[in-house]
Amino acid sequence: MLTNKQFELLQFVDQQLNSKGVSPSFDEMKDALGLKSKSGIHRLIKGLEERGFIRRLAHRARALEVIKLPTTLNPPKEPKKKFKPNVIDGGLGLDSLTNKNNQLSQIPFYGKIAAGLPLEAVRNENSTINIPTGMLGTGKYYALEVEGDSMINAGIFDGDTAIIEQNETADNGTIVVALIDNQEVTLKRLRRRGDSIALEPENEQHKTQIYGPGRVQVQGHLKVIFRQY
Numbered sequence: 001m002l003t004n005k006q007f008e009l010l011q012f013v014d015q016q017l018n019s020k021g022v023s024p025s026f027d028e029m030k031d032a033l034g035l036k037s038k039s040g041i042h043r044l045i046k047g048l049e050e051r052g053f054i055r056r057l058a059h060r061a062r063a064l065e066v067i068k069l070p071t072t073l074n075p076p077k078e079p080k081k082k083f084k085p086n087v088i089d090g091g092l093g094l095d096s097l098t099n100k101n102n103q104l105s106q107i108p109f110y111g112k113i114a115a116g117l118p119l120e121a122v123r124n125e126n127s128t129i130n131i132p133t134g135m136l137g138t139g140k141y142y143a144l145e146v147e148g149d150s151m152i153n154a155g156i157f158d159g160d161t162a163i164i165e166q167n168e169t170a171d172n173g174t175i176v177v178a179l180i181d182n183q184e185v186t187l188k189r190l191r192r193r194g195d196s197i198a199l200e201p202e203n204e205q206h207k208t209q210i211y212g213p214g215r216v217q218v219q220g221h222l223k224v225i226f227r228q229y
Contacts, residue, residue: 008033008051034227051069053067108143163226175187178219
């Protein structure tokens with residue numbers, strides 16, 4: 001079973017091999033998939049190698065060989081009963097959206113939040129962004145820039161803008177902004193395990209972190225993801 005990004009990369013490499021006779025460079029693959037760094041491409045290639053879809057040819061630059069394709073060219077289906085954020089992408093940045101909608105809500109932008117290792121969020125009271133009002137409910141909201149790759153399997157990538165609905169509680173399985181030990185903030189999927197809280201990544205390269213009673217406070221749950229190519 002391939003992830004969406006693994007499927008996209010495999011299809012792109014196969015198309016480039018068929019049209020140009022040479023596999024694409026890591027920069028070309030990064031740009032084609034909308035990733036911020038080449039490290040994500042390395043992980044995707046490793047995953048495709050382990051599943052037997054591609055092979056690296058030794059002692060040759062840009063040398064990838066497609067061994068097989070999935071039995072269907074339809075992208076893998078998303079798991080059922082699993083929260084996926086709404087994503088606004090395909091070249092529609094925040095400026096494009098605000099120019100096309102006269103009813104706007106201004107929400108505070110608090111800086112970066114880690115989607116990898118926890119990172120303290122930087123709160124800047126003077127920084128705001130405009131969001132189409134129809135995308136928001138009646139609650140309070142704020143925006144954060146995602147930093148890291150631990151949530152990529154949930155469709156959340158480095159550089160995305162996360163719109164967070166502010167609250168202090170969340171159901172199991174919800175992607176939340178979690179404050180750890182009143183010092184560090186991270187974006188993870190929340191699971192309750194007895195009196196403890198597990199913060200789960202969506203990337204097999206990262207480990208679930210478990211915290212004892214009172215160490216984790218929910219500061220909001222993910223509402224929308226904005227992405228600009």
